[in-house]
Amino acid sequence: MGHNMRLDYxxxxxxxxxxxxxxxxxxSIGSVMGPSIAGPLPSWERTAFFDLMWIxxxxxxxxxxxxxxxxxLTD
Incomplete structure (x- = not known):
């Protein structure tokens, strides 16, 4: 498939x-700076920032x- 498409890897x-x-x-910036700017973050925002880091x-x-x-290597 990559032979015909000539992808720029x-x-x-x-x-x-x-x-x-x-x-x-x-x-990481949101989890560190968020509470200092907006106060305590709701749990869904802490989870979103944590998930952004791992993603x-x-x-x-x-x-x-x-x-x-x-x-x-497969090309």
């Missing part, structure tokens, strides 16, 4: 990693692993 890996870092930064880590790791290592 390097660009996808870089953009996925940057997206993961951005999600991690938003989650960011997973996105950054799997985009680099998938688009940077695995898919170019």
């Amino acid at each position: 390097e660009t996808y890996a870089k953009r996925g990693f940057v997206l993961g870092v951005a999600l991690l930064a938003i989650g 960011g880590i997973a996105t950054g790791f799997f985009s680099v692993f998938g688009f940077g290592i695995a898919l170019p």
